Amino acid sequence: MLLKIEKRAExxxxxxxxxxxxxxxxxVLSSVILFELLGVNPVEALFQFFVAPLDTKYEFSExxxxxxxxxxxAIGLSVGxxxxxxxxxxxGQLTMGAIVGSSLFIYFPETESVFLLPAMIIMGAIGGAxxxxxxxxxxxxxxxxxxxxxxxxxxVAILFLSVLVHGPWRDPQGFNFPESxxxxxxxxxxxxxxxxxxxxxxxLAFLAVLGAWMMMARTLIxxxxxxxxxxxxxxxxxxxxxxxxxxFTLLFGGALAGVAGLSEVSGPIDQVLPSISPGYGFTAxxxxxxxxxxxxxxxxxxxxxxxxxxxxxTAQINLGLPVAVTGVFQGMVLFFLLASDVLVHYRFRLNTAxxxxx
Amino acid sequence: xxxxxxxxxxxxxxITAATPLVFAGxxxxxxxxxxVLNLGVEGMMLVxxxxxxxxxxxTGNYFLAVGAAALAGAIMAFLFxxxxxxxxxxxxxxxxALTLFGVGLSALMGQEFVGEPVQALxxxxxxxxxxxxxxxxxxxxxxxxxxxxxxxxxxxSWFLYKTKGGLILxxxxxxxxxxxxxxxxxxxxxxxxxxxxxxxxxxxxxxxSLAYTPMWAENMTAGRGWIALALIVFAxxxxxxxxxxxxxxxxxxxxxxxxxxxxLNVPSQVLSMLPYLATVLVLVLISKDQSRIRKHAPxxxxxxxxxAA
Numbered sequence: 001m002l003l004k005i006e007k008r009a010e011x012x013x014x015x016x017x018x019x020x021x022x023x024x025x026x027x028v029l030s031s032v033i034l035f036e037l038l039g040v041n042p043v044e045a046l047f048q049f050f051v052a053p054l055d056t057k058y059e060f061s062e063x064x065x066x067x068x069x070x071x072x073x074a075i076g077l078s079v080g081x082x083x084x085x086x087x088x089x090x091x092g093q094l095t096m097g098a099i100v101g102s103s104l105f106i107y108f109p110e111t112e113s114v115f116l117l118p119a120m121i122i123m124g125a126i127g128g129a130x131x132x133x134x135x136x137x138x139x140x141x142x143x144x145x146x147x148x149x150x151x152x153x154x155x156v157a158i159l160f161l162s163v164l165v166h167g168p169w170r171d172p173q174g175f176n177f178p179e180s181x182x183x184x185x186x187x188x189x190x191x192x193x194x195x196x197x198x199x200x201x202x203x204l205a206f207l208a209v210l211g212a213w214m215m216m217a218r219t220l221i222x223x224x225x226x227x228x229x230x231x232x233x234x235x236x237x238x239x240x241x242x243x244x245x246x247x248f249t250l251l252f253g254g255a256l257a258g259v260a261g262l263s264e265v266s267g268p269i270d271q272v273l274p275s276i277s278p279g280y281g282f283t284a285x286x287x288x289x290x291x292x293x294x295x296x297x298x299x300x301x302x303x304x305x306x307x308x309x310x311x312x313x314t315a316q317i318n319l320g321l322p323v324a325v326t327g328v329f330q331g332m333v334l335f336f337l338l339a340s341d342v343l344v345h346y347r348f349r350l351n352t353a354x355x356x357x358x
Numbered sequence: 359x360x361x362x363x364x365x366x367x368x369x370x371x372x373i374t375a376a377t378p379l380v381f382a383g384x385x386x387x388x389x390x391x392x393x394v395l396n397l398g399v400e401g402m403m404l405v406x407x408x409x410x411x412x413x414x415x416x417t418g419n420y421f422l423a424v425g426a427a428a429l430a431g432a433i434m435a436f437l438f439x440x441x442x443x444x445x446x447x448x449x450x451x452x453x454x455a456l457t458l459f460g461v462g463l464s465a466l467m468g469q470e471f472v473g474e475p476v477q478a479l480x481x482x483x484x485x486x487x488x489x490x491x492x493x494x495x496x497x498x499x500x501x502x503x504x505x506x507x508x509x510x511x512x513x514x515s516w517f518l519y520k521t522k523g524g525l526i527l528x529x530x531x532x533x534x535x536x537x538x539x540x541x542x543x544x545x546x547x548x549x550x551x552x553x554x555x556x557x558x559x560x561x562x563x564x565x566x567s568l569a570y571t572p573m574w575a576e577n578m579t580a581g582r583g584w585i586a587l588a589l590i591v592f593a594x595x596x597x598x599x600x601x602x603x604x605x606x607x608x609x610x611x612x613x614x615x616x617x618x619x620x621x622l623n624v625p626s627q628v629l630s631m632l633p634y635l636a637t638v639l640v641l642v643l644i645s646k647d648q649s650r651i652r653k654h655a656p657x658x659x660x661x662x663x664x665x666a667a
Contacts, residue, residue, distance in 0.1 A: 005445075005446070005664070007664065086450055088454060138638070138641070138642055142642045142645050142646045143645040143646065143648050143651075144638070144641040144642045144645040145591065145641060145645065147397065147450070148584060148587060148588045148591075148637065148638075148641055149638050149641060149642075151581070151584050152581070152584065152585075152588075152634040152635070152637050152638050153634070153638070155580070155581050155631070155634045156631045156634050156635060159627040159628070159630050159631050160627070160631075162627045163625045163627045163628060166625070166627070167625060282458060283458075285454055285458070286455075286458065289451060322465075322466055322469045324462055324465035324466035324469055324576075325462075325466060326462070327458070327459075327461055327462020327463075327465060327466070328459065328462040328463050328466050329462070330458065330462065331455060331458045331459025331460070331461070331462045331463065332459065334451075334454075334455040334458060334459070335437070335441065335452075335455050335456075335459055338441055338445075338447040338448065338451055338452050338455055339440070339441050339445050339447060341445075341447060342445040342446055342447065345446075346446065346664075
């Protein structure tokens with residue numbers, strides 16, 4: 001072979017920051033080919049995808065609206081991924097958070113207390129955490145693989161949501177549509193900026209970013225998460241409990257995903273519908289990796305992924321491109337990122353070694 | 359014989375529900391036996407399903423359709439191989455990426471085919487025996503892919519335990535360093551195993567879009583790829599048990615349809631939860647006994663191989 005891959009003596013710090021950019025460049029390059037194949041002018045398509053959605057103040061604020069659930073979910077997932085706990089069921093935890101949180105409003109719709117929304121947010125966190133607690137319990141007690149159990153519970157949560165909105169939670173005045181009544185003012189997320197949909201949930205997401213940053217950098221539990229992830233044996237000798245970390249990371253991730261779900265239903269959606277997320281919980285996996293599992297990275301990565309949602313909608317309206325392009329785009333980003341990550345720990349060398357003559 | 363007529367249609371639907379799982383499970387089994395964990399089964403199934411469907415609508419030829427599905431699945435698996443085998447990316451993350459990418463790609467490919475009808479894969483009538491009551495339609499009246507799925511289980515068992523190739527594959531999965539030092543091309547063998555897994559997942563997906571419900575819908579696999587992954591743990595990496603597990607899950611999937619027909623007063627969604635809950639339950643029951651898992655799981659599963667020299 002002409003090229004050989006050689007392990008670096010020490011991982012490359014430069015590459016850690018550079019590979020997301022390389023991945024994005026490769027994704028844009030490939031999407032040029034994709035747009036050509038779909039018969040659209042690539043320059044025009046890229047413009048519609050990445051520039052047009054940021055035209056006005058309103059659209060710019062929408063970027064943060066879309067980034068909010070991604071940020072919350074990805075922050076939660078990243079802490080787990082750091083410890084090699086593979087919770088991929090954030091979508092289900094988001095759904096359960098939305099259900100449990102909004103149950104307060106559904107069963108007490110007349111409440112006008114200022115404490116209603118805070119209580120709903122807390123219930124949302126509890127709902128998400130409880131749902132993530134199932135894989136944690138099954139992992140620590142029975143060794144069941146958390147990847148598969150957390151994912152299976154996504155389907156269960158979505159079906160449960162469907163049972164509710166098609167049955168007991170259906171709005172009696174709703175002409176039999178499968179949707180709840182719209183939330184009252186005291187159950188709504190306050191709008192931060194008039195004329196936009198920017199809501200209190202976005203602040204919660206910022207808080208989560210800051211909080212997770214502090215936690216990972218400054219607290220014992222953050223340290224334990226990192227040690228268990230990078231050197232489980234060393235963690236064991238130091239007396240850190242693997243089980244405790246499994247519990248902690250899953251509950252933490254579930255709680256944040258739950259808050260994300262609640263902030264969607266009492267924010268932009270304003271009622272409970274059969275479908276409350278276009279896969280935010282799954283896209284958050286991409287966000288977490290693209291952000292290098294670091295809160296600051298995740299902040300920017302979630303904005304970028306939010307842009308692909310907006311861009312997908314704009315491109316659909318203006319160019320007639322299918323919405324599915326967004327999904328392909330998001331998948332490609334993660335692919336290229338994982339591929340270029342080889343550069344962090346390895347380097348390519350021209351293979352100069354000659355075969356020895358017999 | 360009256361009173362038992364319901365058995366035949368039930369068994370027939372169980373078979374159609376189980377067949378995609380048999381394909382995906384047996385393919386991933388080979389992948390895992392070589393020491394590679396590919397969590398992208400769901401994505402490969404979806405791309406296989408849409409490719410098979412498109413080929414069937416465009417050409418009308420079902421050989422081509424199944425071939426296209428297998429090829430599409432293998433190409434997806436090849437991508438996975440490039441990342442994890444050549445570029446040494448994390449297998450768990452790459453598998454997730456493959457699924458996310460497959461969901462998007464299949465939706466994009468199939469967007470003009472949503473809701474289009476296609477002729478269901480023809481049921482065969484082997485030796486004209488499918489008219490025999492009871493066993494006729496079940497044993498002699500299936501479509502070609504059902505027979506292929508059983509055939510593949512037999513071939514894979516035979517390959518793994520009765521051939522030199524199977525021994526090498528298992529050696530690579532159990533100790534890639536040892537296999538490498540005796541001179542076996544670990545990476546090349548894993549590429550083949552991964553692509554075989556992709557091709558089988560592709561066919562499993564195509565079974566959904568061509569036979570189970572002859573149509574294309576976004577995300578139509580509905581988690582079957584993940585259930586197939588759980589099946590392998592359930593089967594403790596044994597081909598025969600993959601088949602048994604697939605039929606068990608097929609039975610659970612079908613239960614909901616018949617329970618509804620029987621007028622059971624439970625929301626349909628609750629019954630639809632059953633396969634997912636059953637998967638969790640099965641994982642718990644099997645994983646409880648870690649020594650059994652450790653004894654049967656390929657020792658190198660999920661580990662990156664980078665030859666030192």
